[in-house]
Amino acid sequence: MANQVQKLSYVDAKLGVGLPGQQTTRVIYDSVNATAGQQFYEFFTNFAGKTEFQTNLTTNKLDSAESMVIKSIQIIMNSATSNLADHLNLNIQVGNQTVIKDFDPSFNATSRGLAFDRLHSGVGVNAPTNLELRLLTDIVIPPQVNFKATLQVSNALVAVNDDITIVLKGYGRIFSAGNSF
């Protein structure tokens, strides 16, 4: 089975992205400031007015010489009234293609003995507001291809101004000129 490095090279080569670039671990994130009772969220589609701590992107695609693998998905809910332990529905699209479909990551929240990972440590047992999901299949975000994530939460307990953040993490490549300009 190909590892993250091999898969990224394979997919990039198939797409005609031949530049080697600087190898790295890439972390991208986006936050949505909720309205009270909001149950549906869309990430990586609107960056207007967000601070550098709410998102580290300015557009919903990677640069022309940049690509990454989605290996880990983290969801963070900064809320005193809501949580990530109740059923969730996560979808991720890269290009026009759904790459994560109707996935419920809430089983990885808290310590309930229901986690997908065999070595697991739930965070926030009383207020489960942070979960991470390690994917079994590496998913590539190629350069210059739009991507987005949507999250539906089953409880309507989110308060106004609560922040919900999705972090995508994995092996990546960033631009390296390899020459002087």
Next chain:
Amino acid sequence: MGMSAQDKMITVANRLGLTSLKDMQGTTRMVYDSQTTAALTHTFFKGAAQRAFPLTNIGANGNQFQVDEALLVEKIGFFIPSAADGIAYGGLNGFSVKFDVFIGNKCVLKDATCEFAGEQAFYNDGNVGSSVIDLEGVGILIPPQVEYYVVAKPFDGVGRVASSQRLGCYLFGTGALLNFNTTI
């Protein structure tokens, strides 16, 4: 060295004549279904198209995957919904589950039990006992367009007697999603 999940999916699919599955989008997938009326026996996924999120995530397509979509089941978990709305849930909390898994006309997992705290050797979730069972080998493939369902009976893990409970079940593993490799 053993076969990887991806290798098993492609091998089984090829044997079934599903030669295009190898070209589909790889993913990590899980399906779940829950029933919030306490009962001694639950049948999950069959008829789940009639239920809506958050009781299930299988959608209108029901208990079969659409064309060129599949799931290699690597882990099965059971949970207990907290209330009739199915929003919140917890682990088995001392109960265990005896269950069968059916794919098409075939019983692929027979008279198995998911014992509460039964995976403690390699399963670490704080101080909480596990409510899941890892499938040995590489897992079991649910091919596209074949109905699947799980019949489960909760029982008291200490007294080993049947117990009427609300119950839910998830199937987790490596999946494939439909990907058209041409324009239409």
